[in-house]
Amino acid sequence: MAVGSLVVFIICAVVAVFGAWRMITSHHPVHSALYLVLCFAATAVVYLLLGAPFVAVLQIAVYAGAIMVLFLFVIMYLNLGLARDVLDDRRRRIVVGVAAGALGLLVLMIALFGGGLGQAVKGPMPYRVEDIGVALCGPFALPFEAASVQLLVAMVGVMTIARPELRREADRREAAGR
Amino acid sequence: MTSPIGPALALSAVLFACGVAGVLLRRNILVVYMSIELMLNAANLAFVAFSRLHSALDGQLFVFFSLTVAAAEVAVGLGIVVAVYRKLQSVDVDRVNLLRN
Amino acid sequence: MELAWLLIALPLLASAVLGLRGRRMDETEIGTLACGAVAGSFLLALLLMLDVAVRHGAAVVVGGPTWVSVGALNLALSLQVDPLSLTMTLVVTGVGLVIHLFARGYMHGDPHYPRFFALLNLFVGMMLILVLASNLAFMFVGWEGVGFCSYMLIGYYTHKPSAHQAGKKAFIVNRIGDLGFMLGAFLVYRAFGTLEFTAISEQSPTVLAAGGAAAIAFFLFVGACGKSAQFPLYVWLPDAMEGPTPVSALIHAATMVTAGVYLVVRMGMVFALAPAVLNLVAVVGLLTAVLAALLALVQNDIKRVLAYSTISQLGYMFLAAGMGAYTAAIFHLVTHAFFKALLFLGSGSVIHAMEHAIHHAGRCDDPQDMRHMGGLRERMPTTHWTMLVGALAISGCPLLAGFWSKDEILFATSRHSYLLWLVGLGVALLTAFYMFRLILKTFYQEPKLGPAVHDQVVESSAVMTLPLRILGVLSILGGVLNLPGHWFGAGWLHHWLHPTLGPSLELLAGGREGNELLGMVISSIVALTGIGLACSCYAAGRGRGAALAARYPRVYGALVAKYWLDETYRRYLVEPGNELAETCAAVIDAGVVDGSVNLLGRWVLALGQDVRHYQPGLVRSYALWFVVGAVGVVGYLGLVGLGPWAAGLALVLLATLAGAVAWVVRPRNEG
Numbered sequence: 001m002a003v004g005s006l007v008v009f010i011i012c013a014v015v016a017v018f019g020a021w022r023m024i025t026s027h028h029p030v031h032s033a034l035y036l037v038l039c040f041a042a043t044a045v046v047y048l049l050l051g052a053p054f055v056a057v058l059q060i061a062v063y064a065g066a067i068m069v070l071f072l073f074v075i076m077y078l079n080l081g082l083a084r085d086v087l088d089d090r091r092r093r094i095v096v097g098v099a100a101g102a103l104g105l106l107v108l109m110i111a112l113f114g115g116g117l118g119q120a121v122k123g124p125m126p127y128r129v130e131d132i133g134v135a136l137c138g139p140f141a142l143p144f145e146a147a148s149v150q151l152l153v154a155m156v157g158v159m160t161i162a163r164p165e166l167r168r169e170a171d172r173r174e175a176a177g178r
Numbered sequence: 179m180t181s182p183i184g185p186a187l188a189l190s191a192v193l194f195a196c197g198v199a200g201v202l203l204r205r206n207i208l209v210v211y212m213s214i215e216l217m218l219n220a221a222n223l224a225f226v227a228f229s230r231l232h233s234a235l236d237g238q239l240f241v242f243f244s245l246t247v248a249a250a251e252v253a254v255g256l257g258i259v260v261a262v263y264r265k266l267q268s269v270d271v272d273r274v275n276l277l278r279n
Numbered sequence: 280m281e282l283a284w285l286l287i288a289l290p291l292l293a294s295a296v297l298g299l300r301g302r303r304m305d306e307t308e309i310g311t312l313a314c315g316a317v318a319g320s321f322l323l324a325l326l327l328m329l330d331v332a333v334r335h336g337a338a339v340v341v342g343g344p345t346w347v348s349v350g351a352l353n354l355a356l357s358l359q360v361d362p363l364s365l366t367m368t369l370v371v372t373g374v375g376l377v378i379h380l381f382a383r384g385y386m387h388g389d390p391h392y393p394r395f396f397a398l399l400n401l402f403v404g405m406m407l408i409l410v411l412a413s414n415l416a417f418m419f420v421g422w423e424g425v426g427f428c429s430y431m432l433i434g435y436y437t438h439k440p441s442a443h444q445a446g447k448k449a450f451i452v453n454r455i456g457d458l459g460f461m462l463g464a465f466l467v468y469r470a471f472g473t474l475e476f477t478a479i480s481e482q483s484p485t486v487l488a489a490g491g492a493a494a495i496a497f498f499l500f501v502g503a504c505g506k507s508a509q510f511p512l513y514v515w516l517p518d519a520m521e522g523p524t525p526v527s528a529l530i531h532a533a534t535m536v537t538a539g540v541y542l543v544v545r546m547g548m549v550f551a552l553a554p555a556v557l558n559l560v561a562v563v564g565l566l567t568a569v570l571a572a573l574l575a576l577v578q579n580d581i582k583r584v585l586a587y588s589t590i591s592q593l594g595y596m597f598l599a600a601g602m603g604a605y606t607a608a609i610f611h612l613v614t615h616a617f618f619k620a621l622l623f624l625g626s627g628s629v630i631h632a633m634e635h636a637i638h639h640a641g642r643c644d645d646p647q648d649m650r651h652m653g654g655l656r657e658r659m660p661t662t663h664w665t666m667l668v669g670a671l672a673i674s675g676c677p678l679l680a681g682f683w684s685k686d687e688i689l690f691a692t693s694r695h696s697y698l699l700w701l702v703g704l705g706v707a708l709l710t711a712f713y714m715f716r717l718i719l720k721t722f723y724q725e726p727k728l729g730p731a732v733h734d735q736v737v738e739s740s741a742v743m744t745l746p747l748r749i750l751g752v753l754s755i756l757g758g759v760l761n762l763p764g765h766w767f768g769a770g771w772l773h774h775w776l777h778p779t780l781g782p783s784l785e786l787l788a789g790g791r792e793g794n795e796l797l798g799m800v801i802s803s804i805v806a807l808t809g810i811g812l813a814c815s816c817y818a819a820g821r822g823r824g825a826a827l828a829a830r831y832p833r834v835y836g837a838l839v840a841k842y843w844l845d846e847t848y849r850r851y852l853v854e855p856g857n858e859l860a861e862t863c864a865a866v867i868d869a870g871v872v873d874g875s876v877n878l879l880g881r882w883v884l885a886l887g888q889d890v891r892h893y894q895p896g897l898v899r900s901y902a903l904w905f906v907v908g909a910v911g912v913v914g915y916l917g918l919v920g921l922g923p924w925a926a927g928l929a930l931v932l933l934a935t936l937a938g939a940v941a942w943v944v945r946p947r948n949e950g
Contacts, residue, residue: 005180005181005182006182006185009182009185009186010185013185013189016189016193017189017192017193017196020192020193020196020197020200020216021196023196023200023209023212023213023216024196024199024200024203024204024209024213029206029208029209032208032209032212033212036212036215036216039193039216039219040219043193043219043222043223046186046189046223047223047226049181049182049186050181050182050183050186050226050227050229050230051181051230052226052229052230052238052241054238054242055222055226055238055241055242058241058242058245059219059222059245062245062248062249063215063219063245063248066249067215067248067249067252070252070253070256071208071211071212071252071256074208074256074259074260075208077260078208078259078260078263078269093203095903096198096199096202096203096903097199099198099199099202099903099906099907099910100195100196100198100199100202100906101195102910103194103195103198103906103909103910103913104191104192104194104195104198105191105195106910106913106914107187107190107191107194107195107913108187108188108191108192127235127238131235132235132238132239132242135235135239136239136242140239143243147243147246147247150246150247150250151246151249151250153250154250154251154253154254155253157254157257158253158254158256158257159257161254161257161258161261162257162258162260162261164264198906201899201902202899202902202903202906205899271897271898271899272897272898272899274898
C-alpha cells in the first residue's frame with residue numbers, strides 16, 4: 001500500500017480518536033462539542049482517502065456545519081456552565097470500559113479477520129459526483145423523497161415539542177389537576 | 179489510489195466504542211447525545227469503507243440518507259432536551275426517572 | 280328402509296319439541312304430539328314387518344353415518360331390521376303407545392306435564408335405538424340412553440328426596456352392569472375385529488372355536504343382569520317405583536328391563552358356544568325368580584309387589600335363554616309386556632282413585648298401601664276385571680297368554696333338568712299366590728279405611744280404562760303368537776324368528792324328549808293350586824296371612840328385610856366409596872391440584888419481585904442493557920462469520936460483561 005495514504009490515514013485516525021476521547025472526558029460541554037467537530041473533520045479526510053469526496057464535503061457541511069452548530073446553540077442557550085458529572089463512580093467506569101471495549105474489540109476483529117476484507121484496495125476512484133446525483137434521481141428516488149418528508153415531519157415535530165406552553169393550555173391543565 | 183479499508187474499519191470500531199463509553203458514562207444529556215452522533219459517524223465510516231471495497235455506490239448513498247436522518251434526529255432530540263430542561267431545570271440524565279418503581 | 284330411521288326419529292323429534300316448547304303447549308296438544316309420535320312409529324314398525332315378511336326374514340342393515348373412524352376401528356350408526364329387532368320394536372311401540380294413552384289421563388294436572396312426555400318420548404326413541412342397532416356400539420348408545428331416561432323419570436317427582444335417591448341408585452347399579460357390557464364388547468372387538476351383529480353371528484363358530492366365547496358371554500351377561508335386574512343387581516328396581524306409575528309400566532316392566540334378555544338372545548350364537556355360561560344364566564335366572572317371588576309375598580305396597588314380580592318373571596326369561604329356548608324367552612317377553620303393563624296401569628288406576636278418595640275424605644294415608652284398600656270391586660269394575668285378567672295371565676291360568684309362554688319355558692327346562700323344572704313350578708305357584716293376594720286384598724276384602732274413604736272412590740276415566748281394556752284383550756289372546764304343536768298356525772313366533780335365531784338354536788338343540796301335554800296339565804294344576812291357596816288365606820277378610828307370618832318369624836323377618844342385601848351393599852361398597860371420594864376431594868383435589876396451582880402463582884409473584892429490580896427506571900441502565908445485547912448479537916455474527924475462536928472470545932467477553940453489569944445493577948437502595 002502506498003505509504004502516502006497510510007501516513008495521512010494514521011495522522012487522521014489519531015486526530016479523530018483524540019477528538020473522540022477528549023469529547024467524552026471534557027468537563028465543559030462546549031469543549032466537548034468542539035472536540036467532536038475536530039473528530040468529524042478528521043473523519044472527512046478519511047472519507048477522501050476512501051474515495052468518497054461527496055460524502056466528505058457532506059460531512060463537513062451537514063455534520064460539522066449544521067448539527068454541531070445546533071448543539072452549540074442549545075448548550076449556550078441552556079447556559080449550563082461546568083458539568084459536574086464526568087466519569088462518576090469507579091465501578092461504573094470499569095463496567096462500561098469492559099462493555100465498550102468488548103464491542104469495539106469484536107467489531108474490530110470481524111473487520112480485520114472476517115472473510116476477505118483486504119488491507120487495501122488498489123485502483124482509481126470509480127465515481128464521480130454526477131453518478132451520485134443520477135442514482136438519487138433514479139433508483140434511489142423513493143428514499144430521496146421519503147427523506148424529504150422525514151425532514152418535514154421532524155420540523156413539525158420539533159416545533160410541537162419545544163414550543164412554550166400556551167396560556168390556554170396551562171389554564172386547562174391546572175383546572176383538571178385541581 | 180489505494181484506500182486503507184481495513185484500518186478504516188478499525189478506526190470505525192474504535193470510534194464506536196468511544197461513543198458507547200460516552201453514552202454510558204456521562205450524565206449530561208447533551209454529551210450523551212453527542213456520543214450518539216459519534217456512533218452514527220462511526221457507522222457512516224464503515225459504510226463508506228465497504229462501499230469502496232465492493233466498488234459499489236450504494237454505501238455512499240446510504241451515508242447520504244444516514245446523514246439526513248441524523249440531522250432530523252438531532253433537531254428533534256434537542257427539542258426534547260429543551261422541553262425536559264424546562265420541566266426539570268436540569269440536564270442530568272439520571273433525573274429523568276419517572277418510570278422508576 | 281329409511282323408514283327405520285324415521286321410526287326412531289319420530290319420538291326423538293317429538294321429545295325435542297316438547298322439551299323446548301312444551302311449556303307453552305296445553306295438555307291436549309302435548310298428549311296428542313307424544314302419543315302421535317309413538318303411534319307413527321308403531322305404524323312404521325308394522326310396515327317394516329310386512330317388508331321383512333316378504334323377504335322371508337332376511338336381515339337388512341340400514342347404513343348410517345360413521346361415528347368413529349380411528350385406525351382399524353370403524354363404528355357406524357347403522358340399524359338392523361330383522362324379525363328379532365322388529366318384534367322388540369313392535370312391543371316397545373305398541374305397548375308404549377297404550378301406556379302413553381293411559382298416561383295422558385294419569386298425569387293430568389301434573390305441573391310438569393310437558394317434561395314428563397318429553398322424557399317418555401325420549402325414552403321410547405332410545406329404546407328403539409337399542410333394539411334396532413346393528414352393532415354393539417350403537418346399541419350401547421341406546422342402552423345408556425334408556426338408563427339416563429330411567430334415572431330422570433324415576434326422579435321425576437323432584438320434591439321427593441326418596442325419588443332422587445332411587446334414581447341415583449338405579450343409575451349406579453346399572454353402571455356396574457354397563458361395565459360388564461363394555462368389557463364384553465371389548466372382547467368381542469378383539470376377537471372379531473368388528474361389533475356388527477351379523478358378522479358376529481356368522482363368524483362365531485370359526486372365531487370362537489378355540490374358546491373365548493365364555494368370557495364374552497359372561498361379561499355380556501353381567502351387563503344384562505344390571506339392566507334386567509337379576510341377582511345381585513336387582514336392588515334398584517323396587518326403589519324405582521318412586522317414579523310415576525306409567526313410567527313403572529313402560530320402563531320397568533315392558534321395555535327397558537327386557538333389554539338384557541334381548542342382548543342375550545341377540546348374541547345367541549356366542550352364548551350357544553359357551554354352554555357353561557348358559558348354565559350360569561339359567562341358574563341365576565331361576566335363583567332370581569325364586570328370591571324375588573318370595574319377596575313379593577310380604578310387600579304391602581301394590582307397586583312393590585309388581586316390581587318383584589317383574590324381577591321374578593325376568594328370571595323366567597333368563598331361565599329360558601339359559602335352557603337354549605330363545606324363542607320361549609322372547610315369547611314370554613312379549614306376553615309379559617302385555618300383562619305386566621296391564622297390571623301396572625291397573626294399579627295406577629287404583630292408586631289414582633285412592634288418592635282422590637283419601638284426599639276428599641280429608642285424610643293423608645298412603646294410597647299405594649294395600650292395607651288401606653279393599654272392596655274396590657264394586658266401585659271400580661273395569662279396573663277390577665282387567666286386573667283380574669292380568670293376574671290370571673301371569674299366574675299361568677290355562678288358555679290365557681301367560682300360560683302358553685310360561686309353559687313353553689317350563690317344558691324347555693324339563694327337557695334338561697327335572698330339578699330346575701320343579702323349582703320353576705314352585706315359582707309359578709308363588710306367582711299365582713302373591714298375585715292373587717294382591718287382587719284379593721285390593722278388590723275383595725273389606726274396605727280398610729272405612730266408608731268415608733270408600734264412598735269417594737270412583738272408576739277412572741275412559742282415557743285410562745281404554746288402555747286397560749286393550750291390554751286385557753292382548754293378555755287373553757296373546758298366546759296365539761306361539762301355540763305349541765305342529766298344526767297350521769302353531770309356533771308362529773318361532774317361524775317368524777327362525778331366520779334370525781335359527782343358527783344358534785341348531786347349536787343348542789338337545790335335551791330329552793318330553794311330553795308337552797303332560798307338562799301343561801301339571802302347570803295348570805299348580806297355577807290353580809296357587810290361586811286356591813291365596814283365596815283360602817285372603818278371601819273375604821280371612822287373616823291367615825298374618826298367622827302364617829307369626830308362625831315363621833325368622834323367615835318372615837328375612838323377607839321383610841329383603842335378605843339384608845341393601846344393607847350389605849351399603850356397608851361394603853357404598854360407604855368405602857364415599858370415604859374414598861372424600862379423601863380424594865380433601866387430599867388430591869384441595870391439596871395436590873389446588874396446591875400446585877397456588878404454588879405456580881406464588882412462583883410467578885416471587886419472580887416478578889426479583890425481576891423488578893432490573894428495571895430501575897434509569898435511562899443509563901437501559902442503555903447498558905442495550906450494549907450487552909449488542910455484544911451478544913455481534914458475537915453471534917462473529918461466530919457465523921469468523922469461526923469458533925471468535926465465538927469463544929465473544930462468549931467470554933459477554934460473560935464478563937454480563938457479570939459486571941449484573942453486579943452494577945444489583946438491587947441497592949438508590950440503584
